[in-house]
Amino acid sequence: MNEPCVSRDRIGIRQEVSRDEDRDQSGAQGRRRAVTGIRGTDGTLRRVAVVGTSLAGVRAAEALRRRGFQDRLTLIGRDTDFPPHDRPPPSQAVLTGGDVDGSRLPVAPDLDAELMMNTTAEGLTLGRTPGGTGGAGGTGGTLRLSAGRTLDFDGLVIATGAEARQPAALVDGHPDVFVLRTFEDSLALRAALLAGPRVAVVGAGFVGCAVASHCRALGLDVTVIEEGPGPLGRVLGTAMGRELAELHRDHGTVMKTGARAVALHPDGVELADGTRVAADVVVVAVGRAPRTEWLRGSGLDVEDGVLLDATCAAAGAPRVVAAGDVARWFNPLFGAVMRVGRRSDTVEQARAAADTLLADGDNASPFESVPYFRSEQYESAIQFVGRGNGVPHVVEGTLAERRFVTAYTDGQHITGALCVNRPSQLARYRRMVAARAPADLILTPEGGQVGLPAGNLTAFESATASTQVA
Known part of the structure; x- marks a missing residue:
């Protein structure tokens, strides 16, 4: 078994400005928040541990340094190398012959962090550092790590991400079944696709849709x-x-909706109605599960992710923050607890978590x-902002031309928008x-759809032209 790798170097290859994939490309700037009472030189926050060395963990560590934290910073990661390979969507591009060597996660050159790679967090005890008050409300804690190691901290960033879900019925029974979460998963799948012309994708979320599109680009038969x-x-x-299902069908993908996969067989996938889908390769893409098993018994609420308050601090533990796929936080904008984990959301949340850890x-x-x-x-750029649990209204373009904007409302406010081939x-x-804009920007008083009234829109854009949003 490989031994943990520990080093203290000035690591990284990246300047402060994140590359394009770290921004949402929506034209909005992330909300920059003033940080008061920065700690680290007064003895109250001498060591910060970051568990997880993927996007959320690295960006949180960088933000800590940029915000003025000058004391010990330790990054703990399961990967052997640092920086690790980037996660999808870049890994998905590998399926169609993308750049393997250029897939490393960019890192700031002045991070100055201690690395503990090939190391797994196995447990957490809160409030046990000198001066701690005990329990989840303590002032620090101790990490239990693989190989019998421990690490005391004053502040903790949890960024352990998520695992790809794989129901027990979809694990065995087929010689080539894959999940797609890591760079290595992508490489293994690409190799299998070279020999397998028929692909079954179980699940039509972000990953499943992307895999289907990429496989069709390779000329494969996809269900x-x-x-x-x-x-x-x-x-x-x-x-x-x-x-969106029609978009896939128009490009030759067989889209079986309202269908449940119940078993794998050597020749394909069995559905709940008894029929089978023939497949040489099976990709299971039914969501992700936060990596929180190591936090059981810590006193933190880790049901479906680490529960955070509106500031990204763990409930009852102000010295513990989290970001990315592992986090479930109260979003004041929507008044709801959410777990998103998409790339731009992860970057902004990591920076916010660092701000909270340093705030007084x-x-x-x-x-x-x-x-x-x-x-x-396929040839379509699909972009979405907000939440899609409201009523959809096509306000620009038409569905037939597949170049449209759909706005979502909850009866009072505009809560989300889907832009298909309308990036501007x-x-x-x-x-x-x-801005929680009123729904009457796009609706008549009777609730009928009228698009965007020019007068109302002009007034709204004038009022929000200088507003920066997260």
Whole structure:
């Protein structure tokens, strides 16, 4: 077994400005929050541990340094090398022959962190450092690590990400079944695709849709098996999910909606109705599960992710923050607990978590975020901001031409927007969502759809032109 690798170097290859994939490309700037009461030189925050060395952990560590933290910073990662390979979407591009060597996560050159690679966090005890008060409300804690090691900390960033979900019935029975979460997963799948012309994709979320699109680009026969009425139904809602299903069908993908995979066989996938989908390669893409098993018994609420307050601090543990796929935080903008984990959301949340860790108690600011994702499927650029659990209204373009904007409302406010092949419109709608713009910008008083009234829109854009949103 490999031994833990520990080093203290000035590591990285990246300047302060994140590369394009770290920004949402929506035209909105992330909310820059003032940090008061920065600690680290007064003895109260002498060592910060970051568990997880992927996007969320690295960006949180960089933010700590940029915000003025000068004491000990330790990064703990399961990977052997640092920086690790980047995660999808870059890994998905590998399926079609992308650049393998250029897939490392960029890191700031002045990070000055101690690395503990090939190391796994196995447990957490809170409030046990000198001066701690005990329990989840303590002032620090101790990490239990692999190989019998321990590490005391004053502040902790949890960024352990998520694992790809794989139901027990979809693990064995087929010689080539894959999940897609890591760079190595992508390489293994690409090798299998070279020999297997028929692909079954179980699940039509972000990953499943991307895999289907990439496989069709390779000329493979693709069948997507989705329990819901359409792709991305949990994000876009039923109506827009069905429209996306038609996009896939028009490009030759067999889209089986309302279908449940129940077993794998050497020749394919068995569905709940007894039929089978023939497949040489099976990709299981049914979501992700936060890596929180190591936090059981710590006193933190880790049901479906680490529960955070509006500032990204763990409930009852102000010296513990989290970001990325592992985090479940209260988003004040929507008044709801959310777990997003898309790339741009992860970067902004990591920076907000660092701000909170350095802030002086009640001076921590809430993290208000407008969730964003972008997906390239076939020739279409699909972008979404906000939440899609409201009523959809096509306000620009038409569904038939597949170049349109759909705005979502909850009866009072605009809560989300889907832009298909309309990238220049995204920033406008993101401002609407962030400002909780009234639904009457796009609706008549009777609730009928009229598009965007020029007068109302001009007044709204004038009022929000200088507003920066997260």
